[in-house]
Amino acid sequence: xxxxxxxxxSTTYDAIVxxxxxxxxxAAKELCEKGLKTLVLERxxxxxxxxxxxxxxxxxxxxxxxxxxxxxxxxxxxIVNRCYxxxxxxxxxxxxxxxxxxxxxxxxxxxxGYQVGGKSLLWARQTQRWSExxxxxxxxxxxxxxxxxxxxxxAPWYSHVERFAGISGNKDNIxxxxxxxxxxxxxxNCVEKHIQSAVKKHYQDRQVIIGRCAHLTKPNEIHxxxxxxxxQARSLCERGCPFGGYFSSNSSTLPWAAxxxxxxxxxxxxxxxxxYDEKLGKASGVRVIDTxxxxxxxxxxxxIFVNAAALNSNLILLNSISNRFPNGLGNDSGVLxxxxxxxxxxxxxxxxxxxxxxxxxxxxxxxxxxxxxFRNVEKQETDFQRGYMVAFSAGRGSWQRGSQPEAxxxxxxESLTHPGDTWSVYIQMxxxxxxxxxxxxxxxxxxxxxxGVPQLITSIGYDENDHKMMKDFHVQASxxxxxxxxxxxxxxxxxxxxxxxxxxxxxxxxxxxxxxxLLNEWxxxxxxxxxxxxDGACMTSIGNxxxxxxxxxxxxxxxxxxxxxxxxKNL
Numbered sequence: 001x002x003x004x005x006x007x008x009x010s011t012t013y014d015a016i017v018x019x020x021x022x023x024x025x026x027a028a029k030e031l032c033e034k035g036l037k038t039l040v041l042e043r044x045x046x047x048x049x050x051x052x053x054x055x056x057x058x059x060x061x062x063x064x065x066x067x068x069x070x071x072x073x074x075x076x077x078x079i080v081n082r083c084y085x086x087x088x089x090x091x092x093x094x095x096x097x098x099x100x101x102x103x104x105x106x107x108x109x110x111x112x113g114y115q116v117g118g119k120s121l122l123w124a125r126q127t128q129r130w131s132e133x134x135x136x137x138x139x140x141x142x143x144x145x146x147x148x149x150x151x152x153x154x155a156p157w158y159s160h161v162e163r164f165a166g167i168s169g170n171k172d173n174i175x176x177x178x179x180x181x182x183x184x185x186x187x188x189n190c191v192e193k194h195i196q197s198a199v200k201k202h203y204q205d206r207q208v209i210i211g212r213c214a215h216l217t218k219p220n221e222i223h224x225x226x227x228x229x230x231x232q233a234r235s236l237c238e239r240g241c242p243f244g245g246y247f248s249s250n251s252s253t254l255p256w257a258a259x260x261x262x263x264x265x266x267x268x269x270x271x272x273x274x275x276y277d278e279k280l281g282k283a284s285g286v287r288v289i290d291t292x293x294x295x296x297x298x299x300x301x302x303x304i305f306v307n308a309a310a311l312n313s314n315l316i317l318l319n320s321i322s323n324r325f326p327n328g329l330g331n332d333s334g335v336l337x338x339x340x341x342x343x344x345x346x347x348x349x350x351x352x353x354x355x356x357x358x359x360x361x362x363x364x365x366x367x368x369x370x371x372x373x374f375r376n377v378e379k380q381e382t383d384f385q386r387g388y389m390v391a392f393s394a395g396r397g398s399w400q401r402g403s404q405p406e407a408x409x410x411x412x413x414e415s416l417t418h419p420g421d422t423w424s425v426y427i428q429m430x431x432x433x434x435x436x437x438x439x440x441x442x443x444x445x446x447x448x449x450x451x452g453v454p455q456l457i458t459s460i461g462y463d464e465n466d467h468k469m470m471k472d473f474h475v476q477a478s479x480x481x482x483x484x485x486x487x488x489x490x491x492x493x494x495x496x497x498x499x500x501x502x503x504x505x506x507x508x509x510x511x512x513x514x515x516x517x518l519l520n521e522w523x524x525x526x527x528x529x530x531x532x533x534x535d536g537a538c539m540t541s542i543g544n545x546x547x548x549x550x551x552x553x554x555x556x557x558x559x560x561x562x563x564x565x566x567x568x569k570n571l
Contacts, residue, residue, distance in 0.1 A: 021118025
């Protein structure tokens with residue numbers, strides 16, 4: 001790859017991609033493949049596949065604190081410490097609390113990964129398609145605005161990214177969770193299969209499946225060409241996978257783009273704003289602040305893709321002001337930064353299961369059991385809008401492992417496979433929140449970050465709809481576990497802040513009407529046609545599925561449209 005750190009200030013590219021994470025990597029791949037000289041700007045440092053995964057093969061006893069949180073780190077970084085993937089083994093891939101401050105008007109945990117690859121190194125890798133029901137939901141149920149696309153528009157692009165990224169799963173034939181292009185699926189364990197059978201017996205509208213995830217269970221030729229290998233079921237994914245067993249920008253899309261000879265990556269580049277040319281009536285480039293020198297540099301391009309992750313993409317557009325756009329680039333509608341939504345995980349629970357003491361499982365499977373949403377799918381049926389996915393997993397308790405002091409060698413290893421008689425079940429919701437005007441982000445008028453960019457103010461919270469949905473989950477999850485024969489069922493509210501789901505979306509939403517949206521059906525700014533936004537910021541509503549697969553599909557679709565429009569000289 002050409003890092004081009006000292007690129008000339010007047011250098012002009014065909015395309016600039018802001019951000020190198022999941023959607024930015026896909027934008028780079030598609031644009032470079034189509035012959036465009038592409039600059040990828042990343043505010044964090046360089047991370048090269050394998051070379052820059054320092055803890056990927058480190059044993060727990062080799063860490064100074066054995067992966068335990070230190071008092072000092074908990075005090076210095078209370079926000080990022082709440083993330084499940086943050087630890088002594090991964091902290092170098094996360095933004096520490098003081099590194100990029102923001103202002104919480106309401107409690108919001110903004111989890112970020114600033115490096116080449118972004119959060120694609122850290123994501124949970126769950127990948128489900130949207131269905132027609134999600135794209136129709138705002139118009140049907142009267143919230144947000146109508147999506148300008150439907151499932152048929154994005155379905156071919158789901159297939160496109162699934163084949164390249166590598167998604168494991170089964171053909172489950174669920175109406176609101178469409179099947180995809182799958183590699184062999186992982187397997188439910190015996191207790192999960194038991195719960196699956198019980199759910200099938202007692203409910204006609206619910207189906208338990210193994211989670212679909214971006215892991216190479218059986219690599220195809222396209223994955224071998226990427227230099228990626230089979231998933232080893234280590235479940236150390238957030239450290240960076242030296243095998244390339246899970247999909248990331250670093251192991252897949254960015255190296256693929258680099259093969260074309262058209263890719264330049266410039267790390268350590270904070271995007272200050274997008275430059276709007278008043279005479280041309282379109283964007284002419286991007287202003288960058290070098291994180292090391294604090295020097296301001298302008299890069300020019302014919303098209304610009306904004307993929308900085310949802311809230312940072314909002315920040316960049318809000319800060320991109322001009323005479324034409326005094327309130328942010330493309331913001332004729334005035335809704336830029338508004339209608340932010342997220343997935344709520346507050347509904348959680350646990351139980352025990354007695355039985356299957358003669359069975360166990362091996363390896364660290366990188367996914368869990370899932371259940372597609374069964375609430376308000378085809379029509380409004382409850383006292384809350386929309387629905388939630390359910391995820392659960394079962395495991396044997398580990399408190400007895402290695403408790404026999406006389407065990408040694410082969411006997412000791414064998415004892416580790418018999419961890420006691422009780423199975424534990426953990427269950428949680430992934431609920432859709434409704435985009436609302438009051439859930440918004442905006443720029444501070446008096447506080448800036450270390451690079452002179454205004455700090456972001458987050459004003460995002462739960463509402464009564466979210467509470468009703470969580471209560472419904474508690475009731476339904478308890479009932480399903482009870483019917484499956486589970487004991488000691490305990491449901492609880494995690495009370496976690498919005499943002500900890502790391503599924504924040506919206507603020508630069510797609511829509512049919514420029515008066516109420518920012519982007520058209522091709523992810524173009526209505527009022528600035530050569531700027532595209534294809535990360536989570538573009539989402540009109542958020543569904544209940546994990547979002548990254550949809551970001552990837554939208555990005556590939558928009559990039560191919562952009563190239564077509566360039567060839568037609570429409571941009």
